[in-house]
Amino acid sequence: MSKLPNISTSIFTVMSKMAAQYNAINLSQGFPNFPVDERLTDIVAKLAKEIVHQYTPMSGYPSLLLKIAALINTSYGRTVQPETELLVTAGATQAIFTTITALVKNSDEVIILDPSYDCYEAPVLLCNANPVRVALNDDYTPNWEIIEKACTSKTKMIIINNPHNPTGKILTESDFESLEILLEKYPDIILLSDEVYEYITFEEKHISAHTRKKLLNRCVMVSSFGKSFHVTGWKIGYLAAPEYLMKEIKKVHQFLVFSVNSICQIAISEYLDIVSIVEIGKLYQEKRDYFRQLLKDSSFKLMPCEGTYFQVVSYVAISNENDVDFCKRLIVEHGVAAIPISTFYADGKDLKLIRFCFAKDNATLEEAAKRLCAI
Template sequence: MSKLPHIGTSIFTIMSQMANEYNAINLSQGFPNFPVDKRLTDIVAKLATQNVHQYTPMSGYPPLLDKIVNLTQQSYQRTVSPKEEILITAGATEGIFATIQALVNANEEVIILDPSYDCYEAPILLINAKPIRVSLNDDFTPNWESIKKATNEKTKLIIINNPHNPTGKTWTEDDFIQLEKLTVAFPNLVILSDEVYEYITFEQPHVSIHHRPKLWNKSISISSFGKSFHITGWKIGYVIAPEHLMKEIKKVHQFLVFSVNSISQVAISEYLDSVEVNSLGNFYQQKRDFFRTLLKDTKLELLPCEGTYFQVASYANISQEKDLDFTKRLVTEFGVATIPISTFYANGKDAKCIRFCFAKDDTTLSQAAERLMKL
């Protein structure tokens, strides 16, 4: 008997398979198609012949932990302990899974804000806890009245995602003030802050859980080198949490993977000496602006994009089809693969919106726009 009977093939797999079948331009799955920084590939080539191929310590390669301490201090003016408060994980997904498995018990509740990324729910169900899905407002900002109504003494965890996938929305100072008030009302509430796109924000600087000292003792942050350095296939991220929570997360982590790929940890540790992570926003903002300019004469209505490398668009002016049907027709008739936003909602809410990934080279984006002009 299946533990996850309702979970089938993910929409990302379905759309990528359709893109291959119909030779469509794939703007569905969130991975870049341009080269990795040569400085990083040169480091990997050098390391391949060195003695870096055995297990690292369970919590991570010590020099990399120290670099994360420096990065967190530079980015957020927060000091964390490399030994007690940082864990290198096999991608952000493993960090999220290990955190939920470690901290949530059967019959407790976890608030998920919809539309939401699909990796949050499964680990909750696997421990017989209850996911509570709360919809964001129509403009994808948090609906604090709904969140407060959904929170009770059984609520162990609230998962926040900022910058937000799939919508590119970012949290404001006021959102964090409301979150702080919620934790005062419910002192046992723990926050899981998915910030894998933290270095990809545009006009407004990223407001992070790391900026909120009142929340540090009850917050776990999730970061991704894969997203930050466009090396998604490396599957390497990290978790920052206070020691009393991190102890429990490490217990789960050691039996999931024990330690993460050694050469990738050493390579990133060296790379952090030469890369400027805070320039990533400018790089992706140029991509966003280029893509939005290409699409401005289409019939699509582009929604605001404040962060991530995703652009949401409404097709309500074009069709009243269900978004899944529209995206499939977009592949078969126009040769462009996207993701329907309804698949990120537990209730399947269909606002006639689709998600594009613009982390692609200019040629790919131009060719896609050319096809979308025919809509």
């Protein structure tokens, strides 16, 4: 009997498989197709011949942990202890799975804000806990009154994703103030803050949970070098959490993966000495602006994009189809793959919105836009 009877093949897998089948341009799955910084690949090439291929310490390569602590301090003004408050993970998905598995118990409740990324619910279910899906407003702002009403004495965790996938929305100062008030009323709730797109924001500055003093002692922060440095296949992420929570997370981590890819950890440690983290947002803002410019005369309506490398569009002027069928037809008839937003909702809420990934080279974006503008 299945432990996850209602979870089927990921929509990302479905759309990418269809894109390959029909030779469509794949703007569905969130991975860049342009080259990695040569400085980073040169570091990897050099390290390949060095003695760096055995297990690193369970928490992470010591130098990398120091660099992560320095990065958090530079970015957010927060001091973390590398030995006790940081953990290098095999990507953000493993970080999230490990955190939930370590901290959530049988019959606990975990609040997930929809539309939500699909890796949140499965570990909750595997813990024999109960996911409580609460929809954001239709403009993707949180309704804190509704979120608070969903909280009970059984609520163990609230998961936020900021900047938000799939919508590109970022939380405001007011949102964090409301969240802090809510958590004051429920002192046992842990906050899991998924911030994998933290360095990919545009006009509005990303507010990290790292900067909220009221939250630090009860918050687990998730970050991703794969996203930040467009090396998604490396599967390198990291967690920051207070020591009492990190002790529990490490208990699970040591039996799940024990340690993470050694050469990639060491390469990123060296790369952090020479890369400018602020340039990442500039790169993706250029991509976003270029893609939006290419689509401005199309029949799609562009929704706001404040962060991430995803652009949500409305197709209401084109079709009344549900978004899954529209995305499938988009692949088959027009040769472009996208992701339907309804699949991020527990109830399949369909607002006639789909998501494109613009983390692609300009030639790919141009050809995709040409096909989309012809619809």
